[in-house]
Amino acid sequence: DDKEKARAQAEGLWQSAAKLTASSPPVLYLQGRGIDFARLGKLPGAIRFHPEVWHAQLRRKLPAMATKFTRGSVHAATHITYLEYRQGRWVKLTTEGARRMGLPEGEVLRTKIIRGPAHTYGAHIALWKGDTRGKLDDIPRGTPVEVSEGIEDGLSYAMANPAARIVAAGTLGIIEVMHIPPQAGALHLLAQNDDKTQPREALERAIAAQQQRAREAGIARTVACRWPLPNFKDWNDWLLGKEKTP
Known part of the structure; x- marks a missing residue:
């Protein structure tokens, strides 16, 4: 029951995220990593943008790239990559940025998390x-x-x-x-x-x-x-x- 609840919540998180456009923060973040969707000719449907995903360490909501895990027709989990707008571009959440938001010194920052039972489903x-x-x-x-x-x-x-x-x-x-x-x-x-x-x-x-x-x-x-x-x-x-x- 707990895993089904987690799965349903993960699906709801992804469904509440926005489909990608050429100017979406995840597209711009990935572009900074050398991944050019204009050259590839299409945007991946599994990836969406969510402006507010809870970050447990920082105890606040942050923008994130939300990506769907599936097994057959089942949405099993959602992969979250936290983002920040830094020096005029979108990047993965940095330790320096997290420190300004209250991350304690010496604590290792979590920039990614998987919501839902992806492992259980073999998704x-x-x-x-x-x-x-x-x-x-x-x-x-x-x-x-x-x-x-x-x-x-x-x-x-x-x-x-x-x-x-x-x-x-x-x-x-x-x-x-x-x-x-x-x-x-x-x-x-x-x-x-x-x-x-x-x-x-x-x-x-x-x-x-x-x-x-x-x-x-x-x-x-x-x-x-x-x-x-x-x-x-x-x-x-x-x-x-x-x-x-x-």
């Missing part, structure tokens, strides 16, 4: 449909599926591969349980060159879990990683030409 963000149409469950047999952890990474991949079917997970743990339809082709995880042990181990668990799910279902599916060039941490940094510091 995904239908980030980019590419050359396919409809829900993920309805893709043509053999269609490869690209899975990113973050929204920015997935859309960065779309900039170079606009024909690809791309979903995002929000966390590596959700990739581990994400439902992939049986007719889907290869599953490619858009990995990051992370030097920390914890995310690398989480990535390995996600790969192993998806391989096991395919085996148990009798599906001959390749599950593998795509990597950005080694001198870039992730796909968005590669798009921006932002190399890792030595």
Whole structure:
């Protein structure tokens, strides 16, 4: 009952958000991350703009990019990325901005949150449909599926591969349980060159879990990683030409 209540609240939050236009704050934020929807030719329907989403640490409402998680026709959860207007442009909420709003010194700022049981549902963000149409469950047999952890990474991949079917997970743990339809082709995880042990181990668990799910279902599916060039941490940094510091 608690999870259904959380799911319904998450759906209501997204439904109360505004559909994207060319001047919406999430579009301008993503544009600052090198993601050009004018070049891609369309705006993703899963993403909306909400002017007032509660931020628990700051105990106030902030503007946010609200993105829908689905499983089939069910709206399972809503991914929130808090935004701020800073120095004439829209950016992800910064620690400096949060400090001015009362974030205690030494406390780590949360810039993102998932509202609702995305993990329970094995849900995904239908980030980019590419050359396919409809829900993920309805893709043509053999269609490869690209899975990113973050929204920015997935859309960065779309900039170079606009024909690809791309979903995002929000966390590596959700990739581990994400439902992939049986007719889907290869599953490619858009990995990051992370030097920390914890995310690398989480990535390995996600790969192993998806391989096991395919085996148990009798599906001959390749599950593998795509990597950005080694001198870039992730796909968005590669798009921006932002190399890792030595």
